[in-house]
Amino acid sequence: MTIQDLKALGNIIQDSITKLEKHYKDRKLDFPSLDQPYTNDAADALTSDADVVAAVNNITAASYQLMSNVRPPFLNILDASTAYELSSCLRVAEQCNAAEILREAGPEGAHISIIAAKNNLEPTKLARIFRLLATHHIFREVKPDVFANNRTSSYIDTGKSTEQLYELGVDKHSGTAGAAAIVDHFVDEVQKASGYLWETLISPEKGHSFSSIHAPVQEAFNTDLQFFTWIEQPGNERRFKRYPAAIRGTSLWNGPSAILKGYDWGSLTSDDLIVDVGGGAGMPSMYIARANPNVKIVIQEREQVAEQGKMFWSETYPDAFNSGRVSFQVHEFFEPQPQKNASVFVLRTILHDWPDSDCEVILRHLRAAATPRTRLVIGDYLISYACPDTGAAGSLAGYKPIEAPPPLLANLGKASATAYALDMSMFTNFNGQERTLRHFLDLTARCGWQAIQVYRCDDSPFGFLVSKPM
Numbered sequence: 001m002t003i004q005d006l007k008a009l010g011n012i013i014q015d016s017i018t019k020l021e022k023h024y025k026d027r028k029l030d031f032p033s034l035d036q037p038y039t040n041d042a043a044d045a046l047t048s049d050a051d052v053v054a055a056v057n058n059i060t061a062a063s064y065q066l067m068s069n070v071r072p073p074f075l076n077i078l079d080a081s082t083a084y085e086l087s088s089c090l091r092v093a094e095q096c097n098a099a100e101i102l103r104e105a106g107p108e109g110a111h112i113s114i115i116a117a118k119n120n121l122e123p124t125k126l127a128r129i130f131r132l133l134a135t136h137h138i139f140r141e142v143k144p145d146v147f148a149n150n151r152t153s154s155y156i157d158t159g160k161s162t163e164q165l166y167e168l169g170v171d172k173h174s175g176t177a178g179a180a181a182i183v184d185h186f187v188d189e190v191q192k193a194s195g196y197l198w199e200t201l202i203s204p205e206k207g208h209s210f211s212s213i214h215a216p217v218q219e220a221f222n223t224d225l226q227f228f229t230w231i232e233q234p235g236n237e238r239r240f241k242r243y244p245a246a247i248r249g250t251s252l253w254n255g256p257s258a259i260l261k262g263y264d265w266g267s268l269t270s271d272d273l274i275v276d277v278g279g280g281a282g283m284p285s286m287y288i289a290r291a292n293p294n295v296k297i298v299i300q301e302r303e304q305v306a307e308q309g310k311m312f313w314s315e316t317y318p319d320a321f322n323s324g325r326v327s328f329q330v331h332e333f334f335e336p337q338p339q340k341n342a343s344v345f346v347l348r349t350i351l352h353d354w355p356d357s358d359c360e361v362i363l364r365h366l367r368a369a370a371t372p373r374t375r376l377v378i379g380d381y382l383i384s385y386a387c388p389d390t391g392a393a394g395s396l397a398g399y400k401p402i403e404a405p406p407p408l409l410a411n412l413g414k415a416s417a418t419a420y421a422l423d424m425s426m427f428t429n430f431n432g433q434e435r436t437l438r439h440f441l442d443l444t445a446r447c448g449w450q451a452i453q454v455y456r457c458d459d460s461p462f463g464f465l466v467s468k469p470m
């Protein structure tokens with residue numbers, strides 16, 4: 001890397017900021033400020049516009065690459081080796097309901113002793129935790145020991161009053177979009193399990209195994225149960241209660257309505273049936289149901305999750321649920337598929353939870369229940385190599401490679417990093433994985449599905465693969 005390369009990265013940043021400026025100026029808006037709480041207003045809505053996403057991705061990739069190039073290697077490696085401190089501190093903030101306390105405190109913020117008192121914690125320890133977060137632009141330290149929300153910290157505000165939150169037995173995440181819940185899921189059981197990655201890799205029994213009970217989570221929690229069974233066990237009540245909300249939170253990672261671009265849902269009529277297999281509490285289905293008020297949807301889930309889902313729908317979209325247009329069906333996807341007349345089977349963030357051999361069972365059951373008209377929509381991250389790769393998808397309709405101007409990494413580096421973190425989380429929890437498009441094409445073809453279209457969401461690594469029966 002020479003000064004010329006540093007300048008090239010700087011130019012990418014400068015050009016992208018100029019594009020953002022024009023985009024926002026044309027609409028008489030300013031880019032959302034990091035210092036202000038998140039508001040979901042017109043300026044924020046514009047951040048999911050494809051041109052804005054592309055500019056933001058370039059800025060993110062170039063600034064991280066620039067930073068990695070100019071800093072001494074020891075500081076780069078030390079930051080990486082202590083990254084868990086950020087997760088642990090974020091866990092404290094989420095558990096303390098800090099985003100809600102600071103919303104009520106307003107822009108002037110609150111002294112750390114107020115957050116400490118509400119949670120019965122030691123204030124000087126807490127101040128250091130919040131200072132680390134503020135140093136990473138999560139919360140602001142507006143005066144010594146006085147903290148306020150910023151755009152990032154307020155994103156995990158559930159919108160509930162602190163009075164509600166400190167009521168006994170209250171479910172913090174009920175009725176929410178799940179941002180705080182997914183943070184809590186990652187910084188709790190996933191982070192703990194991730195600490196056992198190496199021990200699992202070198203285990204004579206587990207290291208070379210692709211069984212779903214040979215993941216770091218079993219090593220960390222000393223259990224032989226698969227994650228979805230383990231989380232339902234006594235002792236995990238809090239985790240299990242929070243899990244459906246955490247899964248709702250996955251709809252936020254590339255714009256909540258991304259699912260709407262994953263298939264031509266508008267082509268479906270009231271005669272059509274969508275079967276959302278392993279649909280969780282049904283957040284993606286809710287976006288489809290709202291955008292297509294005639295289509296019928298069956299959400300299939302494990303019994304306890306289906307019960308949680310029914311509660312979520314009756315609170316959030318009672319019209320669709322009470323009329324029976326949207327319903328839940330208890331179904332294990334490792335059993336034969338009972339719906340024989342589906343127009344579309346949806347598998348969103350399902351296959352990444354499972355090793356290939358288990359995915360094959362799921363896909364074969366769906367293939368056996370498919371009619372010639374049935375389409376399969378798989379929604380998952382589509383992993384790219386960190387170097388150029390010309391053979392990714394052949395001539396598959398809709399395929400567009402990531403555009404990364406040199407000298408950026410071919411996968412846009414930091415701008416795509418969530419996908420690789422999720423890949424590791426799937427490894428950690430399930431011995432599952434995020435897959436490349438080529439991997440998906442091979443996997444689906446082995447199970448009798450022919451891929452016909454891929455949609456990659458607005459330059460995000462998340463995508464939807466549509467297949468028909470072979």
Ligand SMILES: C[S@@+](CC[C@H](N)C(=O)[O-])C[C@H]1O[C@@H](n2cnc3c(N)ncnc32)[C@H](O)[C@@H]1O
Binds near residue numbers: 280284302347348353
């Ligand atoms: C990552 S979540 C995805 C939920 C939903 N598709 C979405 O995108 O929001 C995986 C879901 O698979 C469900 N699941 C796990 N094992 C299952 C099984 N054997 N049969 C049916 N559903 C299962 C879990 O309960 C969980 O809700």
